[in-house]
Amino acid sequence: MSAAARGVASPRVVNIADLRRAAERRLPRVVFDYVDGGAEAEVTLRENMRAFEEVVFRPRNAVFVQGCDMRANILGCQLGMPLLLAPVGFSRLIYPQGEIIAARAAGKAGIGFCLTTISGCELEKVAEATGCPRWYQLYLVGGRDAAEAALQRAWRAGFTVLAITIDTGTFGFRERDIRNGAGILVGPKRLAKIPLLPNLLAHPAWLAGFLRDGGMLQLPNVILPGRGPMPLSETQASLAKSVVTWADLRWIRNVWPGPLVVKGVLTPEDALRSLDEGAEGVVVSNHGGRQLDGCAATLRALPEVAKAVGDRATILMDGGIRRGSDIAKALCLGAKAVLVGRAYAYGLGAAGEAGVARAIEILRADLQRAMALLGVESLGELNRSFVDVPASWHMQPR
16 A cells, blocks of 8 residues: 555545545645635535535335445446546646546546546546546637537547536636635746745645646647647636537537536526437536535535436536435435545545545445445435435425
């Protein structure tokens, strides 16, 4: 076992909260808060987690569970458990070659990995690093020509499912990032970074890795015609000008040959419109509480979306998942699989690939334990009858 793996092994690390604390120790404040923070007052960020606390299990006891089959087939992707690592932007800020090593950990664990457009690693190198099911998440930064070129590269590299994010009408107001100077850290002005130096120097392991990795100054998967890779400093302004509309979704459907999922759905109306425009799946998501503060927790939105969609499409969700029992609750309320972002990003920040592997291991053991204690042997047995939710959620009777 490597030193990094020993550092995140039990009993030192037994849950995702332990990984969060380890990441907080290793990362400079500006980087940790980028991972940990949300928009404005962070109400939605907190509600995403609190919603799971409001859902109560109804186990079937006196049942001998011989084994738990956690395998799932999601849009043609065979997963060892119903889990994908969600797209996390700027992962190379968290750990050198962040997207590559996270994808490698996902492959070893037999789960899926979704690569963001806002990646510091070339998508081909991410694909080479892993044999896991690979999804590509698209922003329209750089315009349609840049996006179409990236989609062609992604398809050739073996990315089979496209996730298009629709909840970035503008950039969320992330107060921690503004206070800490996150934009300055990734910007081109070296003198402007001087106020950040004391905290960066106080985290020498992170700083040494960041410098060895060459920093993160470009987006290698966003190639601007006539210019080359988009400078990282232009990302925020470009995102503000690249709002995805339903017309864009129709265009994307025509240029992407594989399954398409729409990420950022919180209402039945958007879910059904996504299907009308050609999507095979939707991800119930509020961007981890990083965009519109005060919107519904994703677990609360999930049952209404699931009821509206029925069997017409595959439903996934993300947001607030910190335990395997959270995954079980999401499956009971209509999701076929979940994506996790912060849960594995904490592991990445704490110990690189060993930390990501530990995060996945924790969630896998948690889910297996939850299934055994609920009295089920397969994911297909989980349904609405295994949970109670507050009356305020306006659920239909079981």
